[in-house]
Amino acid sequence: MPAIEARGLRKRYGDTTAVDGLDLTVETGEIFGILGRNGAGKSTTVEIIAGLRRPDAGEVTVLGLDPWKDRARLRQVLGVQLQETAVHAALQVRELVRLHRSFHRDGADPDELIERVGLTASAKKRFEHLSGGQQQRLSIALALVGKPRAVILDELTTGLDPEARRQMWATVEELRDEGTTIVLVSHNMDEVRRLCDHVAILDRGRVVAVDKPAGLIEAAGTDQDDAGESEAFEAAFFALTGSKLEGEEPR
Template sequence: MTTSRRPPPAGRPIVEVSDLRKAYGGRTVVDGVSFSVEEGEIFGILGLNGAGKTTSVECVEGLRVPDSGRIRVAGLDPLADRAEVTEVLGAQLQESALQAKITVREALQLYAAFYPRPLDWRPLAERLGLTPKLTTRFGKLSGGQKQRLFIALALIGSPRVVVLDELTTGLDPRARRDTWALIEDVRASGVTVILVTHFMEEAQRLCDRIALIDKGRISALDTPEGLIARASGATVISFTPSQPIDHGVLAALPGRATVDSKDGRITLSGTDETVNAVISLLARNRIQAHQLRVTDATLDDAFIDLTKA
């Protein structure tokens, strides 16, 4: 599922990362990563676990010292200008926790006290559906409620940019989709969002642009639609033929990227040309295609194709 996206405004990027490198114990985990984030967009950083996503954004947040490279957040250096950056950038970390006995109200009041010009936590809590839980202790919150609280804490300093790292990991499908709606609301309020995730559906639904990170390097950077179009199989055709078809004939079709057969059902990925060729092939051989489906490839398909060795 995709939503309508607004093009990011032209102008100077609010986050700039150039040739970022970071290694641990001689093992390189971020290897020359470069990207920029325009103000007002949802920018996705997508990759498998261990790809280097979290290390990259922790360098942006000033939580890790890069071995080399240049980072600017609203023109500020996250290390040299740390105090100023904390007023510009909010973050929800990959692993976050609070004391089990602190209440939602106490957490909001505490974090608001850290900033010179915090948001009023009361309407923020209302907007995030936390008002009924203000007296509930952190340890008694559900996974979705904890994530809503962490979003509130990331926003309470009135940042221009917020980094959300693996925000929906561990959430059930309903809580995940509710959280997606919240992220869209955050962007609508004027906050730039950097979303770190390994969920392809999440990135395809939310992001204006996506950087695919594979083995510490950016393998592709484009809109979700652009990444899908760049994959070798941007269209998927599936059907159950009324009689067997020679797979060698299918493999020779124009534009074809892959051919798979399971329990008598054939699935091909390719281009619009492939679709036309399949239909012509079936007609010439008087083969009926039962339950014929033609769909666009997903970001999941594109990721596998664009990051393969």
């Protein structure tokens, strides 16, 4: 059974169609990338998968559970890191991680997890005093504190410096090696190309292609011999969507 399966998802906001008949299959134990420009439907799609938003049509199962009907059970097995983290601003990093650990029957050791995301030196800092990059690391720790079988990471490395970004990539690869299924939502082509086993490219609320990064390059007819791997992947994205990601901020 796939870890995540979505069929015919649709979601409209007034006159705007955010998700338009979307199908996805994420296999157990893989890193699955969702790549698209602003407004492609990435965030709405993962919010539906996480049970945070109800689709107008379509069906989703996550680890055999319905995200809307089985939300309480899903929270025990699915970790979610979204672009905006809503926490008590006056609590310290260690306090927040321990608090979220208490919501789960099983989970990670808070101090070990804080160290894993590089926040040991900031463990006694209040959330309101953290930098943007530190807040991002904390949101990742909170997504992982329940030792989830699957995790959604939405714009994983936004706000991180290059060294912290590489460290976070290594953490994601370790999670995959430990058997965790990861959905990685990104507008960073290098991140997706390096980490993902398969990538779905979204455009106007639809999946326009799903394959391994190398397969997307080949299917688009991009000649990698004449360009580096990153440039070839960018060319493949442009060939499939008619647009570029460069210079855009995450939605």
